[in-house]
Amino acid sequence: MTGTYADLAQQDLTCFPCLSKGVDSIVYRIGPLVAKEYQRLSMEEVSRYVSLQNGASDILRKTPYRATINLDGAATEIVADDAIRVDWLGRSRDGKPLTFSRFVEATNLEKLLWRPEMFEPYAKAELRDPELLSFAARLNAYFWNEYPTRGQDEFHYHVCMISRLLDRTLGCEGLYISKYNVKLLPGSQGARIRLVVTDLALYIERVRLAPAVAERSTADAD
Numbered sequence: 001m002t003g004t005y006a007d008l009a010q011q012d013l014t015c016f017p018c019l020s021k022g023v024d025s026i027v028y029r030i031g032p033l034v035a036k037e038y039q040r041l042s043m044e045e046v047s048r049y050v051s052l053q054n055g056a057s058d059i060l061r062k063t064p065y066r067a068t069i070n071l072d073g074a075a076t077e078i079v080a081d082d083a084i085r086v087d088w089l090g091r092s093r094d095g096k097p098l099t100f101s102r103f104v105e106a107t108n109l110e111k112l113l114w115r116p117e118m119f120e121p122y123a124k125a126e127l128r129d130p131e132l133l134s135f136a137a138r139l140n141a142y143f144w145n146e147y148p149t150r151g152q153d154e155f156h157y158h159v160c161m162i163s164r165l166l167d168r169t170l171g172c173e174g175l176y177i178s179k180y181n182v183k184l185l186p187g188s189q190g191a192r193i194r195l196v197v198t199d200l201a202l203y204i205e206r207v208r209l210a211p212a213v214a215e216r217s218t219a220d221a222d
Contacts (some may be wrong), residue, residue, distance in 0.1 A: 042067035106183035
């Protein structure tokens with residue numbers, strides 16, 4: 001892949017693989033990059049959201065979220081220590097807000113909850129690293145053989161708690177990472193799973209500055 005971000009922004013994005021069509025954006029993969037073209041939001045709204053996303057990256061790197069759960073009979077630490085930074089914000093050739101960030105080869109929580117007969121062909125096609133493929137397959141099999149679904153519930157709970165934590169520390173309300181916006185990676189040390197946050201909000205329009213922060217922002221503007 002060659003060219004600057006500005007050059008890439010002038011490409012026909014529909015020529016690249018579409019990873020998802022979310023509530024606010026259409027997501028494409030361009031080699032090692034992810035491009036998100038926002039369909040309905042203004043540049044101001046996307047710029048404010050990018051500031052929150054990059055702020056979350058700084059927070060989790062300095063003070064990761066940690067918890068321990070019982071996974072398949074073993075104490076397992078889950079660590080959220082990374083939120084994907086936005087490296088470039090501009091406009092697509094259609095004039096819509098567009099961001100570029102790095103692509104992370106891993107499976108999000110939503111796909112890990114697919115039925116095994118659906119998950120297996122997806123994982124073999126998308127996960128090139130054998131260790132990552134084995135890790136994802138084990139989790140998928142565990143989730144579908146578990147009853148009741150305590151492990152699934154705990155992952156959902158902790159993803160919600162990360163959203164709440166970032167709400168507080170970033171001074172906003174309405175962040176909701178959701179099962180679609182967190183990827184799972186094997187940790188480097190024993191029984192550990194890394195959570196990588198790819199987006200802060202399933203619904204960007206629902207994110208608001210907390211009242212105290214909004215009042216300070218208004219006062220600064222005056």
